[in-house]
Amino acid sequence: MKTTFLNTIIQRQNQQQVVPSNQTIAHWAQTLLNLIFPERGASTNYDQEALKGVFFELKEELQLILKFTKGCGKNEHREIAETFFDSLPEIYRKLTTDLKAIVEGDPAAKSEFEIIRCYPGFFAIAMYRFAHQLHLLGVPHIPRIITEYAHTTTGIDIHPAAEIGEYLYIDHGTGLVIGETTVIGNYVKLYQGVTLGALSVDKSKSNSKRHPTIGNHVIIYSGATILGGETFVGDYSVIGGNVWLTKSIPEGATVYHQAEIKIKEKNS
Numbered sequence: 001m002k003t004t005f006l007n008t009i010i011q012r013q014n015q016q017q018v019v020p021s022n023q024t025i026a027h028w029a030q031t032l033l034n035l036i037f038p039e040r041g042a043s044t045n046y047d048q049e050a051l052k053g054v055f056f057e058l059k060e061e062l063q064l065i066l067k068f069t070k071g072c073g074k075n076e077h078r079e080i081a082e083t084f085f086d087s088l089p090e091i092y093r094k095l096t097t098d099l100k101a102i103v104e105g106d107p108a109a110k111s112e113f114e115i116i117r118c119y120p121g122f123f124a125i126a127m128y129r130f131a132h133q134l135h136l137l138g139v140p141h142i143p144r145i146i147t148e149y150a151h152t153t154t155g156i157d158i159h160p161a162a163e164i165g166e167y168l169y170i171d172h173g174t175g176l177v178i179g180e181t182t183v184i185g186n187y188v189k190l191y192q193g194v195t196l197g198a199l200s201v202d203k204s205k206s207n208s209k210r211h212p213t214i215g216n217h218v219i220i221y222s223g224a225t226i227l228g229g230e231t232f233v234g235d236y237s238v239i240g241g242n243v244w245l246t247k248s249i250p251e252g253a254t255v256y257h258q259a260e261i262k263i264k265e266k267n268s
Contacts, residue, residue, distance in 0.1 A: 018070040019141050026149040028061050033126050036092050039116040059085050069141060080137050091129050094166055098125050101167040105189060120154035121170030131160035165216070172222075179211035181229060188214055191222040191241075199228045199246065215251070 019025075034041040035054060046054065059081050066077035102115050102122060109115055115122050127150035131143035143160035151157045155174040158164075162178050165186035170176060172192040178184070182196045198210035209229035218233055220226070221241040226233065232248040239245065240256030249255055 018068065019145075020065050020068050022145050022149065025065060025142055025145045028058065028065060029127060029130050029146045029149070032058055032130065033123075036088070037095075037116045037126075039113045055085065055088075065142065066139065069139070072139065080134075080139060083137055084133055087133050091133060094129055095122075095126055097166040098122065098168050101169040101187065101189075102171075105169045106171060120156060121173040124150045124154045124156035124158060124173060124176075125164075125168055125170060128158040128160065128162075128164065132162070132164070135160040162211075181209045182211040183213040185214060185216035185218070185235070187217045189219045191220065191224075193223040194220050195225040195227075197225065197227050 035058070038044060062084065063077045063081040066072045066080055072080070099112060099115060099122060102119060103109055103112060106115075109119075127146050131146040134146070135143040147158055147160045156170065156176045158176075158178045159180040159182070161180045162182040162184070164178070164182075164184045165188070167187045168184065169187075169189040170191075171189065173190075175193040176190060177195045177197060178190075179197050181198075184196075196212055196214065201208070201210055211229060212226045212231040212233065214220070214226075214233045215235035215237065217236045218239070219237075220233075220239040221243075223242040224239045224245070225243070226239065226245045228246050230248070231246060233239065233245075234249055234251035234253060236251055237249055237253045237255070240254070242257045242259075243255050244257075245255060
């Protein structure tokens with residue numbers, strides 16, 4: 001191999017930002033989810049003291065991940081880990097609202113157990129809620145690694161900086177995209193293939209709001225694309241499948257895409 005190529009790789013090695021492996025971070029997040037929703041794993045019966053011990057171990061593991069993440073402030077890793085775990089009851093509460101939304105909204109859902117163990121939407125939402133809290137605490141890299149792990153696993157792409165309310169329902173979810181500056185209210189239903197994205201903008205506007213705002217009790221059906229930071233979807237609106245929307249709509253509106261379908265019968 002040419003010396004110039006080898007030197008280029010060595011230079012990149014020396015410049016890289018040190019972060020624990022994606023596998024280590026993903027394993028920590030998944031272990032935490034399995035602990036607070038034991039339906040996801042083998043049957044384990046902890047008493048209160050033992051459970052405190054497991055939470056303590058996961059908090060220590062998070063501290064180590066933060067400690068070895070370049071970009072985290074010196075000596076901040078302990079405080080961040082403490083604050084994250086102090087917020088865990090509230091994260092859990094929000095996840096129970098998401099669980100309830102799926103139980104009540106999906107006719108195919110037979111039980112909470114089935115949703116917790118099997119549904120990609122619930123898993124992706126849980127990883128987002130962990131990642132979002134870390135994002136709010138100013139943690140670099142790790143939130144995105146967690147949500148990209150969920151993206152790889154489920155096909156559901158939720159940016160950790162997005163602001164999402166309670167009772168989020170994701171049905172199937174494959175191909176769903178929720179961009180960085182998206183704001184979503186409460187009791188929203190999203191189906192597969194929905195994109196809440198940005199219109200093409202200059203890189204200089206990366207810190208501006210580029211993604212839409214979705215009100216409360218909104219339903220967005222499969223294949224719909226809603227773009228733009230100034231686009232607002234009013235409460236109780238319904239967005240039909242395959243709709244392309246780049247302007248705001250009022251409360252209670254219904255937007256649908258009308259296509260002409262022709263069926264040609266044999267020998268006609």
